[in-house]
Amino acid sequence: MDDCLFCKIVAEEIPSHKIYEDEKFLAFLDINPINKGHILVIPKKHSRNILEMKDSLSGELMILVKKLATHIKNKLNADGINITINNEADAGQIIFHTHIHIIPRFKNDGFKHWNGIAYPKGEAEKIQSILKLN
Numbered sequence: 001m002d003d004c005l006f007c008k009i010v011a012e013e014i015p016s017h018k019i020y021e022d023e024k025f026l027a028f029l030d031i032n033p034i035n036k037g038h039i040l041v042i043p044k045k046h047s048r049n050i051l052e053m054k055d056s057l058s059g060e061l062m063i064l065v066k067k068l069a070t071h072i073k074n075k076l077n078a079d080g081i082n083i084t085i086n087n088e089a090d091a092g093q094i095i096f097h098t099h100i101h102i103i104p105r106f107k108n109d110g111f112k113h114w115n116g117i118a119y120p121k122g123e124a125e126k127i128q129s130i131l132k133l134n
């Protein structure tokens with residue numbers, strides 16, 4: 001993809017602080033970290049997001065993400081780790097090349113999760129019947 005920022009990082013046309021690299025994947029520091037050590041893990045082969053990625057590759061990607069998350073947690077002595085994937089603009093995706101955020105978290109670092117709202121009576125059953133897959 002000619003105009004993809006992360007493809008340019010893979011091609012080293014744009015510099016990055018690499019943490020890990022093999023023939024299929026690359027992990028590097030996010031330029032605007034939530035906490036120091038926040039990284040992005042990407043497949044080198046372009047896909048728009050995780051929903052459009054080959055199953056076999058996304059399986060391998062998750063194994064690598066688990067390994068890197070454990071590594072970061074240990075090395076930075078983090079209290080927790082967020083692993084997040086934003087898919088499509090309305091879900092917060094800004095860069096349209098598949099990437100997984102690994103974010104080290106520390107007690108009292110001040111970052112908050114979104115607030116959930118309980119289902120009104122009967123709604124959970126309606127959504128369940130729409131979504132049930134088997």
Ligand code: 5GP
Nearest residue numbers: 005016028029030031032086092093094095
């Ligand atoms: P998204 O919202 O698409 O899930 O996240 C994209 C991430 O890419 C953001 O956290 C942003 O800080 C990061 N980012 C954007 N441009 C660059 C860049 O040129 N280099 C690096 N290392 N990260 C970038």
Ligand code: ZN
Nearest residue numbers: 004007046097
């Ligand atoms: Zn790309």
